[in-house]
Amino acid sequence: MEEIFIAIMEHIAETMPELSYIDEDYGQLEPTEDQDSYPVTFPCVLIGNTESDWNDIGYGVQKSESLVTVRLAIDCYDDTHYTSGTYQKVRERQLKAKELYKALQGFQCTEEATPLVRVKSRDYSLPGNIKVYETMFSFTLHDESAMQEGLKKFTLQ
Numbered sequence: 001m002e003e004i005f006i007a008i009m010e011h012i013a014e015t016m017p018e019l020s021y022i023d024e025d026y027g028q029l030e031p032t033e034d035q036d037s038y039p040v041t042f043p044c045v046l047i048g049n050t051e052s053d054w055n056d057i058g059y060g061v062q063k064s065e066s067l068v069t070v071r072l073a074i075d076c077y078d079d080t081h082y083t084s085g086t087y088q089k090v091r092e093r094q095l096k097a098k099e100l101y102k103a104l105q106g107f108q109c110t111e112e113a114t115p116l117v118r119v120k121s122r123d124y125s126l127p128g129n130i131k132v133y134e135t136m137f138s139f140t141l142h143d144e145s146a147m148q149e150g151l152k153k154f155t156l157q
Contacts, residue, residue, distance in 0.1 A: 047071075
């Protein structure tokens with residue numbers, strides 16, 4: 001799964017160089033009372049919250065139906081009500097979310113994974129004028145990492 005994260009991070013960095021921060025999502029946007037928030041800069045993309053349902057194929061080989069969540073967070077300091085004259089900032093944020101979706105839709109992270117397919121999306125706000133655009137992608141992963149040694153040699157020949 002680690003290769004999936006790295007491939008997604010690298011692809012986003014290449015496709016959207018204007019992003020100031022790309023990382024694994026480990027709660028940077030939701031600090032707890034006991035923990036200070038990790039300093040992130042905006043706009044940023046956080047990747048995480050993976051979920052996999054594994055099926056055993058046999059001999060240590062498994063296949064998963066997996067999900068990964070990608071969150072685009074943007075600080076919203078512009079006044080965007082209709083008479084503000086800057087309400088077009090709403091469109092700019094939504095276009096940035098669409099750009100991220102288009103960069104990842106159909107992206108194949110590794111040879112062992114199928115291309116990413118969007119299955120769910122939503123947006124929400126966080127305290128501090130932060131808007132989050134969240135997209136969940138599904139993919140199938142073929143994992144031979146626990147394959148029995150004798151079978152590995154046999155299948156490679």
